Amino acid sequence: MDGGAGGGGGGGGGGGLAAAFDSVDQITGVPVAVPVLRVALLVVQSTALSVLADAHREMRVAVMDRSAELAGRLVSLVDEALARDPTAFATAHAAQLCGVLGRVEVMLDAVEATFFAHCSWRMLEDRIVRGWMEKLELLHKELVDMCAFGAVGYGFDWMASRISASERSSPTSEDDEPYICELRWRPPALDAGYVRGVDNPERAEHAIIVALLTPSSGSADTAPRIGVCAVGGSGKTTACAGVADSEWVRARFRKGAAWVQLDASSTLQSVAEAVVALVHRFCGSGAAKQLAALTADKDFVAVAAGYVRSVPLAHAAEWLVIIDDVLYKKRELLRQLLALIPRATPVLFSTRSEAVVASLPGATLVTIDALPAGDARLVLAAAAGKAMAPGVSPFSDAEEASWVRRVLEKTECHALSLAIVGSMIADRGGAWRAVVEGLERWWMHPHFGCSDSDSPRPSVRAALDVSLELLPDAVYRSAFAEIGVLPVRVGLPVLRRLWRTPLGGATAAGELSAGRSSGVMRSTGVEELIAALVRAGLLRRDVDKTSGDLVGVIVHPVIGQYALSLLGDAAQATHQRLLEDYMGGVVAGGLDAHAWRRLPFWEVQDDGYWYDHVVRHVAAAEDVCGLVSAMDPAWQAARERVSSPLAFQADVEVVLAELTAVVNDGTDKVTLSPVLLGRVRAALALAYEARIAGCRRDNMEAAIKYWERALSLVTRAGEPVLWAEWQAGLGRAHRDRIDGARAANMEAAISYYRKALEVRTLEASPLEWAETQRILGMAYNDRVIGDKAANVEEAIACYGRVLDVWTQAAEPLQWAEVQNDLGVAYFYRIVGDKAENVEAAIACYSRTLEEYTRSATPLRWARTRYNVGIAYYERLVGDKAAAVEAAVACYENALTVRTREAAPLRWGATQNHLGKALRDRLCGDPAANVAAAVACFDRALTVRTRAAVPLNWAATQYNIGVTHHGRHGGGATGPADIETAIACFRRALEVRTPEATPQEWALTSFSLLQALIDGERWSAAVECGRALERFGSRWTAWPAHQATVVRVAAEAERALAQLRGERSGW
Incomplete structure (x- = not known):
């Protein structure tokens, strides 16, 4: 099932581990058991080969180590993909990773062969191993490309x-x-x-x-x-x-x-x-x-x-x-x-x-270096407002001699320089002397050539310096300099905020502050400032073509960088001033005793600029409290809701860079209070947890490190609220951890959650208590150690406690999600009557659907319809025919959202389950139902391919085999159907091996045994029956099927003996 549940694997059977794998199989469509067993086998194989390698050349050991390294990384990436929301992209990405993992496994097999090869063959090892290394590097490059593509894909909802x-x-x-x-x-x-x-x-x-x-x-x-x-x-x-x-x-x-x-x-x-x-x-x-x-x-x-x-x-x-x-x-x-x-x-x-x-x-x-001289003249003439006619030079001979050639020389025929110079001359009605002499004077300035690599080329710098110099006064020059903190395109409301407050502090251009502090700026209209800067060639107007209104300005990147250089040390204060202007109606009061204040950016209404640029301004202002606030879950929720998940990821990268610099700066560690430094470390932990870029394993290890370091700075007695919050954060990081043993990580997570609940009580902080109870329930649901039945019971109890606080009226969507979690837990519940548990799961899913609707939350609605369809299919009470009809209706509902184009693997999984329901349908024409079921399975196989999702491919092959054999309904089938069923079962067993999926292997072998008996394939039936008898008690359903296996195997042996006797003439 989706959201943590699975339903009906290939038709029955399977223990706790198999059920868990089947659960993930239905969520994601990605085989879990194979990668898990692969990594275990690869570890064993690598260890064994390390021992054997002592007597052989180092090159093969290097290949082996590199292969094992890639295998480990691949498995962690598969684990990461499976840990994400069960999307079609995540499953396809995981399937791609599994494909690369298989090729690495082949490489290890090849290495292993050389350890046991004849010495004459090992003489070729250098050339062969070098070829292996090249292949491994190609695999590594492919993996890097996959990770880059995956980073984009995970954020596009x-x-x-x-x-x-x-x-x-x-x-x-x-x-x-x-x-x-x-x-x-x-x-x-x-x-x-x-x-x-x-x-x-x-x-x-x-x-x-x-x-x-x-x-x-x-x-x-x-x-x-x-x-x-x-x-x-x-x-x-x-x-x-x-x-x-x-x-x-x-x-x-x-x-x-x-x-x-x-x-x-x-x-x-x-x-x-x-x-x-x-x-x-x-x-x-x-x-x-x-x-x-x-x-x-x-x-x-x-x-x-x-x-x-x-x-x-x-x-x-x-x-x-x-x-x-x-x-x-x-x-x-x-x-x-x-x-x-x-x-x-x-x-x-x-x-x-x-x-x-x-x-x-x-x-x-x-x-592009420069414009041709002829075109440069035309650009200059257009910017200067000269009338132009085809075939006629826009400038007279006198103009050419007096100033045009001088301008072309000093601008180096550079497009931007020509546009700025032409604008200045046009603004002066054609008076060119001040502009041209200014250009030449700046070229002669002793410091003109002393610029860093980020400065504009000399011709552009000279034009900008002259334009700045010729602005009316310091107010205009100050306004222009402040544009340096803005992006390329900015609206009028932002300019009004930026320009309405006097600038404090010094700037690189000494007179700028004086002009601003005089208050003249507040009496100068924004549009008047824009007009002057446009005439100077420093800005372009941004006009709405539909309404004809001026909506903002466009700043050329080179000009914006030049403006920022004018601000100098005042840039930080300018960023801070713009922040405070936006936050003025939200933040009240100053810093607390630990120099901390929360900046609730999300409480400021977005104007199309604020959400996309606030974190950039916070970073430039070096506002530690603001950077920490940017990792507040409330900001993440608002940013993703209003902008996008990828927009928040951009914020994450900014915060990581800035706060890492803070914690690595010894000076800041001294000046920051321990509690504030702890908040910085906690914010870094949150950033690494949320981060998509980079290696997920490394990100989670960094998150754990920063949670632990944050907790080292506070005590429960001194800062109980922070202590509990960071304990819960550390638990969450361990639950999502990729490194280390899964069982140990789950135990650590449960321990940290319980510590958090020592402070987060229902009476003191009910919402935080409910959230912690929910994640504790999820941890118990994932717990490896202990009795599985008891763990599921504890998860159910946790979810029940959450619902005491997260009511449908107060938190409808959260309430619905917990109801879904509860439905999953009831579906897999071990304690109690199975029929009652399935009924409880159906009730939970039905309550979830009270809030999840197709129009408002289509994917969650489709997921829940799919889950409840699986529950109806497995329903044990009431009219079986009606239950199967309900399952069919649910799957068909889900398919209205889960289309092949939008979610191919989910579409394939739903088609697979719809096929099972149609096959077992008790209403309508049986032949038509079977035909419809086979069509569903065929459609499922168009996306559930063996290369992409081998376990899902095998499950659908199994379902087709069952459908053709007809044993599911107790009826007999013709020879052609039996042969088709045998072929399908055998294809399924190519993937469902005793090592990779033991329970599914046993179930499929049992179905194959029955088909072989009906097809009178006595020798194959004897071999299949003996294999099942050897497997025996390892199959959880063995007690129920042992007698049948022994009986039909004996029947096959008698038939085979009789056949052999007839052939020998007995």
Whole structure:
């Protein structure tokens, strides 16, 4: 079952461990027993080979160690995938990892063979081992790629949620695009002064067109990947936009150009938005709307990739994808996007680093250094407001001699420099002297060439310095400098907040503070400031094309970095001031005795800017309390609800970097109080727990380390609330731990939860008490040590106590989730009457469905319908026919959400269970029911393949065998059906081995034995019966089936003896 329950494996049988594996099998569709047993066998194998290796060469030992290392990491990653929410992406990802694990296992087998090989064969070992090492490195690279793709995939449920919410609020169902508008990224509009360059061989635009016409060096269906590289402000974005707007591109790429905008602040969320935009473009709004069912799932990237990659080659080739401003440190985002784009679709990307282009095999490099002189004159003329006519120079000979050539020299024909200089001259009605002389003067400044690598090129720096110098006064210069703390695109409300409070402290430009502290800023309108900065070439207006209103400004990244450099040491205070302006109505009072105050960011209404930038401002302000508050579960819930899980992951990475620096700084350790330092360590623990990036095993070990270090700084007597909170956190980290023995981790978790409950009492803190009771119940449900029946009883008791506090009226969704947990526990309950337990499970699931509806929570609703379907199928009281009909209805309900496109493995699991219910149906035409069941199993096998999910494939093979054999209904079948059943059972036994899945092996062997008897395969039947007798008591259902096995095995032996006698002439 989903959510922790499983239902009906292959048809019966299995003990506690098998039931647990079957549970996970139904949740995720991923075989658990095989990876678990594999790692155990690999450990034993590695240990044995280490002993044998003493007498052999070190190279084979190195291969063995590397193989074992990869195997261990793979198993931990599989464990991590299975520990996540049971999404189609997680299961597919785990299946991929299992595939790599199998190849590593083959490698170990090959190594083992050499230890026992003849010495003459071992003479080849150096060459062979080197080949092994190369293969292992390739496997390692494949694993790294899988982890990178997995990191994206686990966070993509946010987009479906946004689509679903927009769809519900849309005024008309006929409007097929309103919900996607904010994600419809198109090439930016070209400035009026843009000089087209596709026909000029000296321009980058022309080189790009040539590259698009050049066949790719790869396969015939692989389109070119073109990287446009230049320093900031050289016109990369404009060149790409010019290409997109050219007549040739519009004629060649009839579907259009899809524009993906990245920048310094881009995260995995940016990739998510880009993926949605690409799906919308390649597949249409219908495909995007189909993803609306993934409201709470995390497999969105896999589904989206499936849509995009399924586009026909001819269709894909009619698109051009442009990815703008890929920074070197963000190059991984480019690689992830390219993995989702069809190979037949040409991709054009811009970057400031040639290393980004070099990192993509086969990519074509196009560089931009400067504009040709003729085009540079046209850009300058347009910016300066000069009238231009075709074939006529915009400047007179006198202008050329007096200032134009001087400007071209000092701007180095650099696009951004020309635009700034032209704007300044236009603002002065054509008066050029102050601007040109300012350029030349700055070029002569003694410190002009002394800049770091992050500074703009000299021509841009000179233009910016002159523009700043010629602003009206210090108020305008101060306003411009403060823009440095803002992103590229910012709205008017944020500018009003930034500019309405006087700046305190010194700045790099001495007069800025004086202008601000005079209060003049408050009398200067925001739009007036914007107008002045636009005229100076420092900003661009952002105008809503629909309403015609000014909504904000656009800051070129190079100009924004320059503005930030002007702030100097005042940058930190500027970030802090903007934070305080937003938080003014929420935070009351100062710091407590430990220099701590909680900053509830989530209580400030998001204005489209606050949620996405608050953590960045907190980090820049070096606000320790704010960084700790960013890991508050309340902020995580708000951030994921309003923005996305990936947005919160971006916050996690910022907090990790900043707080790690705090704890590693000896000075800060002295200045921070022990309690505040403990809070910092606890926040780091929470960050590592929540983190998607990196190795999950390492993240959880880091979380445990920081929880322990936090607890070392407080006592129960001194800080009881914090002590209990951190004990519960340490317990949670142990429950989710990958390293170490599972049994020991569960025992540690239970111990820490119980310590937390010493303080978190029902009377003192009922909500915290209820939460701790719930996670304690989950730990008991997962407990390995002790009596399984007693553990399940304890879990049921914990859930019951939670429901005393989390009532349906007060916490409806949490109440529903606990009801689901309780249903799972009752379904697997060992104590009591089985029939009553199943009835209790059905009742719990029914209560869950009071809150989980198809419209509000479709995935949870479908999961619960699936669970209750399994419970009805196993129902032992009442009318059996009605129970099976109810199960069929539940599965069919679930399939309205669990579509093959949205959740393929869940769809396959539901088809598998629907097939079993239809096979055992007591209503309707039996032949039609069996035919429908076989069709369900066939559909299930289209996604439950042996390569991807071998145990699930085997379960469906088993179900097909049972269906063809007919024993499930007590009837006989024809020879063809018997042969089909035998073939299916044997295929299932290829995976269901006594070592990997002993209970399922025994059940399948028993069914095979019966089919062999009916098919009069006496020799095979004798062999099968003897194998079952040898297995004997290890099969939990042996007492019930022993007599039958002995009887039919004896019958087969007699028949075989008689047959042999007839052949020998007796």
